[in-house]
Amino acid sequence: MSDSTADAAYASPAIEGARRTGTPELVELYEEIADCPACGLARTRTQTVPGSGPAPAEVMCVGEGPGAREDEQGLPFVGAAGRFLDELLGGIGMSRETVHIANVVKCRPPGNRDPQPEEIAACQPFLERQIALVDPLLIVTLGRFSMARWFAGTTISRIHGQPKRVGNRLVVPMFHPAAALRRGELRTVIAADFARIPELIEEARAIRTEAPSDAAAEPFAATAPAAPPSEQRALL
Numbered sequence: 123m124s125d126s127t128a129d130a131a132y133a134s135p136a137i138e139g140a141r142r143t144g145t146p147e148l149v150e151l152y153e154e155i156a157d158c159p160a161c162g163l164a165r166t167r168t169q170t171v172p173g174s175g176p177a178p179a180e181v182m183c184v185g186e187g188p189g190a191r192e193d194e195q196g197l198p199f200v201g202a203a204g205r206f207l208d209e210l211l212g213g214i215g216m217s218r219e220t221v222h223i224a225n226v227v228k229c230r231p232p233g234n235r236d237p238q239p240e241e242i243a244a245c246q247p248f249l250e251r252q253i254a255l256v257d258p259l260l261i262v263t264l265g266r267f268s269m270a271r272w273f274a275g276t277t278i279s280r281i282h283g284q285p286k287r288v289g290n291r292l293v294v295p296m297f298h299p300a301a302a303l304r305r306g307e308l309r310t311v312i313a314a315d316f317a318r319i320p321e322l323i324e325e326a327r328a329i330r331t332e333a334p335s336d337a338a339a340e341p342f343a344a345t346a347p348a349a350p351p352s353e354q355r356a357l358l
């Protein structure tokens with residue numbers, strides 16, 4: 123069979139975006155994700171949603187997983203929560219053109235159910251490679267599942283907005299924008315947390331200056347994050 127079949131393969135909006143603003147390695151990663159059969163979500167997805175935005179990038183937001191709109195369009199955060207994320211980024215002079223956006227699972231959980239531990243574990247190597255390629259100064263976790271990757275055994279209501287140094291970068295947990303759409307009182311909370319991002323970038327730049335290599339980078343986590351504490355489960 124001719125190679126032209128593979129060459130003519132459909133390039134998703136995410137892959138096209140990675141070609142424009144990423145690196146060849148990011149394109150390769152997205153293409154690999156596009157064919158991934160590693161967990162049950164491969165059977166129900168319309169397409170994979172690997173991420174969007176530049177690589178490298180100073181800021182990387184990591185959410186939970188694609189919803190219906192993202193599954194249709196192949197890009198993360200394109201529904202109502204995405205519009206609110208745009209608003210939050212705009213409020214600090216940023217945009218999704220300057221921020222890399224990803225999720226802990228790259229395929230939509232059916233019916234927008236929570237991603238299961240085995241699905242998060244299967245997808246985790248992709249997220250780790252994506253972080254390595256984006257090499258952000260600051261990772262913003264959005265919601266409980268990405269928070270659990272770096273902050274085990276706590277609740278988002280307790281630690282939102284409080285950064286922690288991991289290797290030569292900072293990670294800061296925040297509520298998922300969708301939570302603020304469901305609970306209006308969280309809008310000011312998440313906006314206040316986002317307002318700290320510029321100062322956290324400055325802090326992270328100083329960390330990178332003193333530790334430019336990733337020698338102190340976090341070790342690869344071999345297992346999926348533990349399920350979030352029950353208090354968090356209602357908070358997304």
Ligand code: SF4
Pocket residue numbers: 155158159160161162163164170227228229241244245248
């Ligand atoms: S969620 Fe991740 S591991 Fe599962 S099929 Fe999709 S890309 Fe593969």
